[in-house]
Amino acid sequence: MASMFTRVLSGRNTAVIMAGLGAGTLVSSYIMMTESGVSAGEKKKLYPPSADYPDLRKHNNCLASALTPAVYGQLRDKLTPNNWSLDQCIQTGVDNPGHPFIKTVGMVAGDEESYEVFAEIFNPVIKDRHNGYDPTTMKHPTDLDSSKITSGMFDENYVLSSRVRTGRSIRGLSLPPACTRAERREVERVVVQGLSGLKDDLAGKYYSLTEMTEQEQQQLIDDHFLFDKPVSPLLTCAGMARDWPDARGIWHNNEKTFLIWINEEDHTRVISMEKGGNMKRVFERFCRGLKEVERLIQERGWEFMWNERLGYILTCPSNLGTGLRAGVHVRLPLLSKDSRFNKILDNLRLQKRGTGGVDTAAVGDTFDISNLDRLGKSEVELVQCVIDGVNYLIDCEKKLEKSQDISIPPPVAQSKK
Amino acid sequence: MPFGNTHNNFKLNYSVEDEFPDLTKHNNHMAKVLTKEMYAKLRDKQTPTGFTVDDVIQTGVDNPGHPFIMTVGCVAGDEESYEVFKDLLDPVISDRHGGYKATDKHKTDLNFENLKGGDDLDPNYVLSSRVRTGRSIKGYALPPHNSRGERRAVEKLSVEALNSLDGEFKGKYYPLKSMTDAEQEQLIADHFLFDKPVSPLLLGAGMARDWPDARGIWHNENKTFLVWVNEEDHLRVISMQKGGNMKEVFKRFCVGLQRIEEIFKKHNHGFMWNEHLGFILTCPSNLGTGLRGGVHVKLPKLSTHAKFEEILNRLRLQKRGTGGVDTASVGGVFDISNADRIGSSEVDQVQCVVDGVKLMVEMEKKLEKGESIDSMIPAQKAPPL
Numbered sequence: 001m002a003s004m005f006t007r008v009l010s011g012r013n014t015a016v017i018m019a020g021l022g023a024g025t026l027v028s029s030y031i032m033m034t035e036s037g038v039s040a041g042e043k044k045k046l047y048p049p050s051a052d053y054p055d056l057r058k059h060n061n062c063l064a065s066a067l068t069p070a071v072y073g074q075l076r077d078k079l080t081p082n083n084w085s086l087d088q089c090i091q092t093g094v095d096n097p098g099h100p101f102i103k104t105v106g107m108v109a110g111d112e113e114s115y116e117v118f119a120e121i122f123n124p125v126i127k128d129r130h131n132g133y134d135p136t137t138m139k140h141p142t143d144l145d146s147s148k149i150t151s152g153m154f155d156e157n158y159v160l161s162s163r164v165r166t167g168r169s170i171r172g173l174s175l176p177p178a179c180t181r182a183e184r185r186e187v188e189r190v191v192v193q194g195l196s197g198l199k200d201d202l203a204g205k206y207y208s209l210t211e212m213t214e215q216e217q218q219q220l221i222d223d224h225f226l227f228d229k230p231v232s233p234l235l236t237c238a239g240m241a242r243d244w245p246d247a248r249g250i251w252h253n254n255e256k257t258f259l260i261w262i263n264e265e266d267h268t269r270v271i272s273m274e275k276g277g278n279m280k281r282v283f284e285r286f287c288r289g290l291k292e293v294e295r296l297i298q299e300r301g302w303e304f305m306w307n308e309r310l311g312y313i314l315t316c317p318s319n320l321g322t323g324l325r326a327g328v329h330v331r332l333p334l335l336s337k338d339s340r341f342n343k344i345l346d347n348l349r350l351q352k353r354g355t356g357g358v359d360t361a362a363v364g365d366t367f368d369i370s371n372l373d374r375l376g377k378s379e380v381e382l383v384q385c386v387i388d389g390v391n392y393l394i395d396c397e398k399k400l401e402k403s404q405d406i407s408i409p410p411p412v413a414q415s416k417k
Numbered sequence: 418m419p420f421g422n423t424h425n426n427f428k429l430n431y432s433v434e435d436e437f438p439d440l441t442k443h444n445n446h447m448a449k450v451l452t453k454e455m456y457a458k459l460r461d462k463q464t465p466t467g468f469t470v471d472d473v474i475q476t477g478v479d480n481p482g483h484p485f486i487m488t489v490g491c492v493a494g495d496e497e498s499y500e501v502f503k504d505l506l507d508p509v510i511s512d513r514h515g516g517y518k519a520t521d522k523h524k525t526d527l528n529f530e531n532l533k534g535g536d537d538l539d540p541n542y543v544l545s546s547r548v549r550t551g552r553s554i555k556g557y558a559l560p561p562h563n564s565r566g567e568r569r570a571v572e573k574l575s576v577e578a579l580n581s582l583d584g585e586f587k588g589k590y591y592p593l594k595s596m597t598d599a600e601q602e603q604l605i606a607d608h609f610l611f612d613k614p615v616s617p618l619l620l621g622a623g624m625a626r627d628w629p630d631a632r633g634i635w636h637n638e639n640k641t642f643l644v645w646v647n648e649e650d651h652l653r654v655i656s657m658q659k660g661g662n663m664k665e666v667f668k669r670f671c672v673g674l675q676r677i678e679e680i681f682k683k684h685n686h687g688f689m690w691n692e693h694l695g696f697i698l699t700c701p702s703n704l705g706t707g708l709r710g711g712v713h714v715k716l717p718k719l720s721t722h723a724k725f726e727e728i729l730n731r732l733r734l735q736k737r738g739t740g741g742v743d744t745a746s747v748g749g750v751f752d753i754s755n756a757d758r759i760g761s762s763e764v765d766q767v768q769c770v771v772d773g774v775k776l777m778v779e780m781e782k783k784l785e786k787g788e789s790i791d792s793m794i795p796a797q798k799a800p801p802l
Contacts, residue, residue, distance in 0.1 A: 055630050083426070180427070182428065182431035182435035242475060243438060244479065246439050
């Protein structure tokens, strides 16, 4: 494994030098040019960036808000060391104009270096999505010390389940929009090998999508663990569903409280969950599990993508920083009908979703309530925010049950340092 | 993806074993043909515009196919794809087109005067007649691979060429991204409007990128000659009218195509064509003539006859529902068209449709009278070449 890693590194270094010499032109022309037809490098010169500039006039996403012809002109011919281009980063945003009410991000990274090479467009997009977080001046705090959490036990008359999820990327391998089949299989190998070292309450088993039996599939569906081939055009246009279901799979511990998705929208998605309201325990397992997995892959010379400006590096800029979504399924029959509900959520920096997850509607009076922020605040801060916020919501619900009045809380400080 | 080796050389750091796609559950022409040895030989190649073997096969890897329907599973990104990846594409073409060999030559004949008959199909049965084909403009990458700049250049050139047509061909261009609601309604009512592709076969090949940029519909005032710009191919050209006068439809088709071609040639961007593959299109299934000539015809009795399928096979014809490919027939009305695309000319293929449909209408009439059609069952037509 480590020797593959060094080989990969040296391959990339060569490409870095070549890319540095003449943007994409040299890199593409150092492969054979046949006599018929025009080479890729020459082709590019026939079409100035203005000819290729996307028509974003009807678009409503962070990419469209930030991209200008000048920035496109500067970045179009650049390539990351893995030969990933700007057009490939933005294809999903060009293909999906967005919704007047929901502002999607509109671009993805193909590798860790995308955030660097295309910083001129990623930085304003990150700023837009993450409440003014400026990667050029700010640092992101990482804190996975779950002992700092207080009041992490909810009233189970209201909270039905608790869950914390994040993502992790394996440094040195391209991300889902860009990865080759071999890289994707490498991610699977590295992670599954690491997970096989987990013990005690974390010990578990891997179910590859290509090899699982009918029975295993049914069980995973019943447990609500199975993920499907993405159908959202936001994901398919970014190339994340290529070669499905090759090298995709689900790992979970025997107790079904710690779950990892491999090669879905990110290299890994890590989920800790359980029925009931013990968020502190969920988060404790989350932190412990993550640290264990990290230690196990480091033993073999691998590590997670992370830096002090952007925190954990994931495919979508919306998941940078902590990549963390901590949430509960909570019953709020009275509060959810109160006209102040949305304002209360806003001020608590919380977000509501239906119990089917993102872009679903609530069923009955049960909502999925989770943190809005991802970047600029640590994991501990965000989970504490959810705990304090949900406790406040339950308090409101109880007050309304007794026909007492509730008040809108003051806004929680935004993630600015 | 346009203009790059798209990560290709980086892949070469990994072994063939590691990169080879898992095709064990696949049923398409690409999966039947591609071997590890072939993949090993082709993986470090690319066309001059940077299209690689993985780009060619991605749609086939992502769409395992159907146990009953054999899809092609690969596309070309430019004219040179058929040359650089001939080790893969020639056997795929052979499988798809009835054994067409790498050394075979294709005949092009767009001389409408060579068509015999075709003006006397009974309009009580033949409701409409239509001929379509595709054309690719030399010097530009194809829909799976072209950049926005290239696609716009194809649109610009096509619109210029089409707007210069006169007489029965005089018409107007409706770009998808700026048509008015009224224009859109009219195009839908005329059954001219095409939508963003939803088929994963097309999406997996990258053909819907940047939709609806540089896509549009051109048609003449009479609504009998229609061109789709930048849908699945650079151009799709359609001649159609109600009734059974296929001769007239084919004449308009040939004349219109030749006029357009002259204008493109003047700009040094003629159509992609060679004597082995005929007209070059994105999907290998449309090589040769790229022609589908067909009618909507009422055959309620014949279509329920036990020998219907066999008759179609022998006549080298294919049936579809009136909604086009992958639809069912409604009210006994079928879309009947030629099954072959390569190895026989445009005239040959339309002749096949004209003769075959004429025969089937006569059979239908016989069955209406309660008579047997056994003596009319045709001999097997020889395949092309």
